[in-house]
Amino acid sequence: MHPAQSRVRESPYGSRLRPRHPDAGMATMADRIEQALKELEAGLTPPDYERLITAFRSLQIPGDVDSGTLKRVYRLCFRILGLAPGEPPLDSEHHIEPWQTGHLEACAASAIEESLFDRNAQTRRWIREREERYRVEGKPTPAGFGDQNLPPELHIPWDLETAREEIAPFLAAYERNLAQDPGVHFKLCYDVMSDGYPVFRTVFGDWMDALEQRGLGHPGMRMAIEKSVELDALANEPEPISWQECEAELLPLLDHAHPMIAAGAARYLGALFAEAPFPDDEKAPGLPEFLEDLAQRSEHRRSLCGAFIRxxxxxxxxxxxxxxxxxxxxxxxxxxxxxxxSLDEEEPFLPNVQAFWFYVHEYYDTDPGFITRLIEMDRAWIAMMCATESPSRIEGMEPVLHRLAENPDPEIAAHAESHLARHYSH
Structure with a gap:
């Protein structure tokens, strides 16, 4: 599996945020979701891509959603995903194109995820902090300021047993992917445990514990997420600490078996170095020395370096x-x-940091000489990402792209050929 697949996948189906219909605010939320669900039902047999996509654009779960409506959302989305027990799967073979099937599956997965966690939680927190600041400073809150224009927070109408039963097919799909990609559930678990609705935080915590007991995925997921969230908060607002404290508390975490914890520690250290730390500590390494140390590590090397830069x-x-x-x-x-x-390793997608390859492809996108070095050191996928990043013709890049177009990996070759056709054919 190439890093590109892990970087964009939020679920086994490549979930994306669903596009919103421009007229979504014209009716009550209860009316809109009823109409959207009716359109989904009508568009399933036979599959009508345009009708289904239009329905997804207007589908927004109300904050006070009732149990029957939420179960209906799940049933229809699970049918599109091929997860509905006793329901016929989406008959896409004779009616819609494969890319359309993939798009519908992404929309269905996104709708399920919308019921699990609040995608706008960080924005809501920022709004509340600003409102509190206005109050403390004795200033009026600006007109229109607030979260009223955001999708609503949901009040999930299920008890623990019902929530666990309803989401079970979705989690089972993740489990089937764990053998191929032990980190496939990182982002979903991170999002739910960070900003999830209470009943689902419990469901997911229990699920992660059960996975560990069964030897599936990375061990220690629950603890890894809790520690990652803690390290994220420290990195966002770093307070000065001594190098002795770093040696005792942070450096050991760089060797942690779970990549999210190791990367979280590296990100926090990067934030500390950004503040020109440790001026009076003779034992503290300089920035060049610390970067060299990270580049020599045998575990999580790319993740650590990407996190430190972040x-x-x-x-x-x-x-x-x-x-x-x-x-x-x-x-x-x-x-x-x-x-x-230089180290042969697969860089996992980690939800709490930025991948190292991403920084590389943004910085070297106009440097055909360096991209050639990447090809020669058998890093053709990253080379392809660099060479196809710029939306314009780059001097000296055409022969590099032709070389990539001859790569035996069909994904690399296809992207290079497409970029050549778009920017270098005339």
């Missing part, structure tokens, strides 16, 4: 942050990147 990069400049940091004037960034990528 913490260090306060201006969203990626590797450009390293290229312009005055502490790194004598630092060879190209060689460091090559060293990080």
């Amino acid at each position: 913490g260090l990069d306060t201006e969203c400049r990626g590797l450009g942050t390293l290229a312009t940091d005055p502490r790194l004037q004598a630092f060879d960034l190209d060689e460091w990147v090559v060293e990080v990528l």
